Amino acid sequence: MTPFKLTDELVNEIEQLIISQEDTKLNSLLEDVHYADVAEIINELNENEATYLIKLLDSDKTSDVLTELNEDVREAILGNMSSKEIAGELEELDTDDAADIIGELPQEIVQQVISEIEDREHAKDIVDLLRYDENSAGGLMAKELVKVHDSWNVLACVKEMREQAENVTRVHSIYVVNDDDILMGRLSLKDLLTAKNTSKIKDVYIPKVDSVNVNEKPEEVAKIMSKYDLEAIPVVDEIGRLVGRITIDDIVDVIREEADKDYQMAAGISQDVEADDSIWELTRARLPWLILGLFGGAGAAVIMGGFEEMFRQYTILFLFTPLIAAMAGNVGVQSSAIIVQGLANDDIKGSIGSRLVKEMLLALLNGVILAALLLLFTWVWKGDFLTALAISLSLIAVIVVAGFIGTFTPLFLHKRGIDPAIATGPFITTSNDIFGILIYFMIAKMVLGI
Known part of the structure; x- marks a missing residue:
């Protein structure tokens, strides 16, 4: 796969297609372009052009594009969208990304956007995440995960996992909880496949599992995941209930932001700034x-x-x-x-x-x-x-x-x-x-x- 390279010629071509409103050519040109590369293109457009492109492309792609945009560009685009349009984008995102975006919106339209989200369970999870401090594991986690109860048998477990997995982009681990949703351990896919259909999950799961509290600092979560080479880690509340998970892509962002902050502080810059700031x-x-x-x-x-x-x-x-x-x-x-x-x-x-x-x-x-x-x-x-x-x-x-x-x-x-x-x-x-x-x-x- 050839790495994407943003050129002035490509940006100019897209600008001309937007001006002439040649939507079919725009869709064809960007159809196979990764959402992160689309975001790189949009960052180079003016506010009206960026908004036009976001409204033109399918929500399943533009929702991911929004998460990759520069904050000021995203703010300008969302300011030109209706509550219903924003809600449509949020419905395509995992709850952690959706909560991050909605947390940036003016307080007076947050409730309007949430009320426009058709998937009420998704809306409920987003609202739940907004309760947590953004500088905590709770503010970093996503609600999407696969969990099974220790009282189920293997057959019931597999059936339930299929239904849950439809809402999870990537299944890193299968978590085991009791009837009170207390995290008990994790389930090995190998053990699940080799066990009898009538076997109880409590007889085959692995009781040892690393987890973090909702109030843990993101930097500490990063240290734990780095130390134990984890792709995802479950998050529990004060009484041990499983409430979400943090994946490696979120931790990479934390590490990058912390490195940027430390580098700027070491250079004598007292607050987080970027080259494009005023x-x-x-x-x-x-x-x-x-x-x-x-x-x-x-x-x-x-x-x-x-x-x-x-x-x-x-x-x-x-x-x-x-x-x-x-x-x-x-x-x-x-x-x-x-x-x-x-x-x-x-x-x-x-x-x-x-x-x-x-x-x-x-x-x-x-x-x-x-x-x-x-x-x-x-x-x-x-x-x-x-x-x-x-x-x-x-x-x-x-x-x-x-x-x-x-x-x-x-x-x-x-x-x-x-x-x-x-x-x-x-x-x-x-x-x-x-x-x-x-x-x-x-x-x-x-x-x-x-």
């Missing part, structure tokens, strides 16, 4: 950390101003100031990045103290090696061993302190329930620049006896 939104996201960097630079300038006399006697110290600041920032970012990654993957075990000792020993080893190289270079270049020694010893101290700050800060934030990703990037770089320059000049002053 200049004002991008400015609000970037400016806070830039202001921090500005004050950090001003603080470093003030510190350097306190050592003017030393500069007059040892101008060479000024030449190495950018190197010291850069090494402090780099080491701090490296240390914090490793810790943040470890926290995200749940790989960091043990006490903060043991982790700090390890990172500081690592920083010390790196510092000694780098300082030895710098000592040799400076001594050969300027021929002043004492000055070269002062700069090199300062570098060791700066690297050790930077490693400590880069390690301690994300661990401390994590313990306090704050996203440790904030500790990478400008925060660590700015703080280490200030501490690095201060340590540099203080050690140099002591060694040189100024």
Whole structure:
């Protein structure tokens, strides 16, 4: 299969077909195009063209297209559709996707849309999902699943599974519940096929099954599914009743969103933004950390101003100031990045103290090696061993302190329930620049006896 490639020629062709209202050619052109690729095309159209195309194509395709669109594009399209038209799209979606879309609608038309959904059971499930916090397993799950009762026999179980499977896009697991809908375990398809028709499900099901609570954070669900290589995981309420399931495609979205957020925070962007957002939104996201960097630079300038006399006697110290600041920032970012990654993957075990000792020993080893190289270079270049020694010893101290700050800060934030990703990037770089320059000049002053 040839990968889809969006071109200006294709977009222009579709725009011309829309303008001339050649519906048959449009349907023929997009008939075999995957819904995710159709969404990519629609993202390039204007509001009226996008709405025209959504209303033209069959709902079984456009419903999936809506889930793949950029949020602002989807919002504009839904704003041009009637409650009945929106309801028609939602009926083709799984309940989790339908709930996500309806949750974006203005509150005044939500009830109208729900009342237009003809499948009342589907509408009931969507309303049920809307009760959950979007940042929870309940807000992430879908109601579509296959479940059987432990009191059934194999023959009755197979019959019921056939009926349930009609409403499930992909059957990952068969869950077993008791008469109170309490999750008991899972059913192996192999065991089901090899068992006698009269055998009871309670005699053949597997009692061990991984599950998550409706209030669990999506990031924790992602860790569990990743650790145990699960394609789907059941969701239970506070008393253990099976209320839904989360599939791997939803978790991939969670992982991607979390990675995007952490990457932006590490780059000094304080809120979730995209390249297409307005200049004002991008400015609000970037400016806070830039202001921090500005004050950090001003603080470093003030510190350097306190050592003017030393500069007059040892101008060479000024030449190495950018190197010291850069090494402090780099080491701090490296240390914090490793810790943040470890926290995200749940790989960091043990006490903060043991982790700090390890990172500081690592920083010390790196510092000694780098300082030895710098000592040799400076001594050969300027021929002043004492000055070269002062700069090199300062570098060791700066690297050790930077490693400590880069390690301690994300661990401390994590313990306090704050996203440790904030500790990478400008925060660590700015703080280490200030501490690095201060340590540099203080050690140099002591060694040189100024």
